[in-house]
Amino acid sequence: MKFNRITRTAKAVGISLAIGLGLVACSRDYTCAYVYAISGATGSISAFAVDYQSGVLTQLSGSPFSGQATNPSTIIASPNGKTIYVVGGTQNSVVTNYSVGSDGKIYGGTTYNITGSYPTAAAIDSTGKHLYITYTYEIPPYSGGPTYGPTLVGPGGVTIFPINSDGTLGTPSNVNVGNNPVGITVSYFNHFVYVVDQEASPNATVLGFSQNSTTGALAPLPGTTITTVAGKTVATGYAAGVVPSAIAEEQTARFVYVTDQAANQLIGYVVQSNGSLLPMINGPFATGLYPVALTVDPRGKLLYVANFNANSIEGYAIDTATGTPSSAGTGAYQQPTGTGPSCVAIDPALGVYLFTADNLDNTTTAERLNPSTGSLGPVQNSPFPTAGSPTCVTVVANGAHATQVIVP
Numbered sequence: 001m002k003f004n005r006i007t008r009t010a011k012a013v014g015i016s017l018a019i020g021l022g023l024v025a026c027s028r029d030y031t032c033a034y035v036y037a038i039s040g041a042t043g044s045i046s047a048f049a050v051d052y053q054s055g056v057l058t059q060l061s062g063s064p065f066s067g068q069a070t071n072p073s074t075i076i077a078s079p080n081g082k083t084i085y086v087v088g089g090t091q092n093s094v095v096t097n098y099s100v101g102s103d104g105k106i107y108g109g110t111t112y113n114i115t116g117s118y119p120t121a122a123a124i125d126s127t128g129k130h131l132y133i134t135y136t137y138e139i140p141p142y143s144g145g146p147t148y149g150p151t152l153v154g155p156g157g158v159t160i161f162p163i164n165s166d167g168t169l170g171t172p173s174n175v176n177v178g179n180n181p182v183g184i185t186v187s188y189f190n191h192f193v194y195v196v197d198q199e200a201s202p203n204a205t206v207l208g209f210s211q212n213s214t215t216g217a218l219a220p221l222p223g224t225t226i227t228t229v230a231g232k233t234v235a236t237g238y239a240a241g242v243v244p245s246a247i248a249e250e251q252t253a254r255f256v257y258v259t260d261q262a263a264n265q266l267i268g269y270v271v272q273s274n275g276s277l278l279p280m281i282n283g284p285f286a287t288g289l290y291p292v293a294l295t296v297d298p299r300g301k302l303l304y305v306a307n308f309n310a311n312s313i314e315g316y317a318i319d320t321a322t323g324t325p326s327s328a329g330t331g332a333y334q335q336p337t338g339t340g341p342s343c344v345a346i347d348p349a350l351g352v353y354l355f356t357a358d359n360l361d362n363t364t365t366a367e368r369l370n371p372s373t374g375s376l377g378p379v380q381n382s383p384f385p386t387a388g389s390p391t392c393v394t395v396v397a398n399g400a401h402a403t404q405v406i407v408p
Contacts, residue, residue, distance in 0.1 A: 031398045033347040034060075034104035037357050037364050038075040038086055041388035043067035045075070045086065048364070048384065049104055050395075055353040055366050055379040060104050064387040068096045068111050073119050074343075074392045079128040081348070081396035083167030087119045087133055095122075095133060097167055100396055114159040115139065115174040121246075123184045123193075124163070130216035131161040131169065134181040134195060155233035156181045158195065160216045175218045177207055177226060178235035183247040183258075186211070190253045192275040193218055196244045197235055204244050205237040206258060208275050221275040238277040241267055241284065245292045251300035255323030259291035259305060260284070266291065266305060266316070268323055285325055288312050288334065293344045298351040302374040306341040306356055313337050313344060313356055313367060315374040335376040338363035338383040342391055349397035357390035358383055364393060 032052035036045055044064035048057035069088025077084045077100075084106065087095045093114045098106040116135030123132045137154045155176045162170035178197030186193050191211040198204060208221035220226055224237045241260035244267070249256045256269040256277055265284040269277035288307030296303050296318070303316040303325050314334045316325035327334075338358025346369070347353045354367045354376070363383035367376045 031104070032349040033353070033395050033397050034100070035345075035347075035355050035364065035393060035395050036075055036077075036084055036106070037386045037390040037393045038067065038072045039064065039387035039389060040072060040359065040391040043069050043072050043086075043088060044387045045098075045106060046364070046386045046390070047104060047106065049398075050347060050349075050353060050366075052350065055368050056381060057364065057366055057379075057384045059384075062105060065106055068109055069094055072391060074122050075394045076122045076124060076131075077394045077396045078124060078163070078167060079126060084394060084396070085122065085131060087114070087122050089114075089117070089119065091117045091139075093117050093119045093135060095119075095131070095161070095169070097169060099167060104398065110168060112161065112169050112172070115172055116157050116159060120182045121184050123186045125186045125211065125213075125216075126188045127213070129163050129213075130211075131163055132184050132186065132193065132216075133159040133161070134177075134184050135159065136180055136182075138176070155179060156197070158184065158218065160218070162216060173215075173217065175209075176233050178205065179233060181207075182245060185247045185249045185256070187249055187253040187271075188251050190271070190275065192221065192253070192271070194247055194249065194256055194277070196240060196247045196258060197237065198244055199235075201242045201262075202239075203236075204240045204242060205235065206240045206244070206247065206256070206269070206277060207235055207237040208277060210275060223276040238269065239279070241265060246294050248294045248296050248303070250296045250303070250318060250323070251298070255318065257294060257296075257303060257325070259287065259294050261290050261292055261308070264289055264291065266294070266303075266325060268325060270323055280323060282324055285316070285327070288314055292342055293356075295344050295346055297346050297369070297371070298348060299371070302369065302371070304344055304346070304354060304369075306337070306344040308340050308342060308359075311337055311339050311341065313341060313354065313365070313376065315369065315376055317374045335367055335378065337365040337367075341365065343393050345393050345395045347395045347397070353379070355393050355395060357386070357393040359389055359391060362386055362388050362390065364390065
């Protein structure tokens with residue numbers, strides 16, 4: 001999952017310059033970014049300051065902060081880093097927005113109902129104008145209707161919220177998709193949205209949509225169909241292995257990647273001019289045991305997969321011409337995390353620190369990545385204690401930072 005932010009209108013500055021300017025770009029307390037981990041057990045939010053030199057996490061005063069969502073599934077930051085959104089709930093599911101203060105602490109908290117239940121993932125478009133939330137069961141639109149849940153499968157869908165300039169959310173709209181959407185990503189350059197539908201094999205699929213940049217509405221791309229058969233939503237798209245678990249697109253919007261938690265593999269696709277997906281001819285690619293999350297670094301050159309059962313994070317270098325991810329498979333490219341890493345994010349400030357939410361041992365792991373080789377190294381004192389059963393993590397930059405224009 002996932003959400004690296006780049007300001008494309010800024011002047012091009014290399015990543016090495018961004019690292020070299022760390023002392024200038026970061027605030028006087030040498031904090032380059034803030035990390036937020038959401039507790040699946042309590043709904044509270046653990047907040048940490050990231051030291052720009054070492055990557056060490058220091059918990060902020062008052063952390064963990066109280067949350068309003070029960071059973072939260074994901075946390076995501078707006079592209080400008082001023083707002084974070086927490087998605088949670090089961091039958092009655094919600095999203096809550098919090099303002100990020102200049103001190104990294106979070107404030108406020110307004111809760112909005114989503115259009116379905118059992119939410120699974122979230123994404124924000126690069127303009128910061130639309131929030132997309134996948135859910136697995138539709139809430140009945142009429143009194144006395146069936147209550148969908150694990151014993152009564154209803155249609156899944158995507159809730160689409162307009163985002164106001166102050167980070168608050170407007171009235172949502174809805175689009176039904178497959179019955180078990182578990183991941184979503186939005187293109188940086190093209191107005192395409194891709195959803196992972198974890199249907200039973202062999203029907204696991206990726207669904208592609210074109211985005212109306214004004215309203216946020218989604219329309220199926222060539223190769224994707226959404227129909228209703230005998231009152232049940234049926235979705236078909238691009239084959240996605242056995243049990244697809246997460247999805248990400250690199251920043252030039254040319255390649256899409258999906259993890260398959262059952263087959264322990266990474267599936268790569270090449271984005272066609274009409275938005276349809278073509279599987280990479282030399283894939284799929286091996287991962288560790290039970291891959292459940294992935295993200296791409298701010299330059300679009302490195303990809304990292306969180307392996308839940310292997311308790312590891314693995315790095316891949318992306319071939320800029322073909323999109324092929326290559327990994328050493330062992331050594332510096334694969335590093336241990338806490339137990340059960342369920343989410344992964346990279347700091348958008350310097351692009352050299354990576355974090356995982358470790359669901360089974362109540363920690364957040366910090367790793368240092370080499371932007372030239374993609375290799376990973378441990379951060380001192382990592383992993384760091386976090387509120388119970390963290391399910392996801394997100395990162396925002398502290399202050400202004402050097403950014404670069406992406407050139408495909």
